[in-house]
Amino acid sequence: MKKISIQLEELGCPSCVKKIETALKRQDGIGEVNILFNSSKAKIEYDEAIIESDKISKIISDLGYEVLSVK
Numbered sequence: 661m662k663k664i665s666i667q668l669e670e671l672g673c674p675s676c677v678k679k680i681e682t683a684l685k686r687q688d689g690i691g692e693v694n695i696l697f698n699s700s701k702a703k704i705e706y707d708e709a710i711i712e713s714d715k716i717s718k719i720i721s722d723l724g725y726e727v728l729s730v731k
Contacts, residue, residue: 671725
């Protein structure tokens with residue numbers, strides 16, 4: 661499993677966190693998802709043999725949230 665940290669645009673409310681977490685956890689290959697509301701940072705553990713980090717960023721973008729950086 662690989663871990664990445666994604667910096668998101670400022671999240672407006674805790675329900676935004678829940679929306680992103682729920683969408684990511686439904687994807688095959690994604691393990692742990694932890695989004696910090698105060699810093700708008702997502703820490704995600706995933707299996708790169710099943711899903712790529714670009715796909716994870718696209719899922720977040722498709723929900724209407726801007727991805728500022730991926731590390």
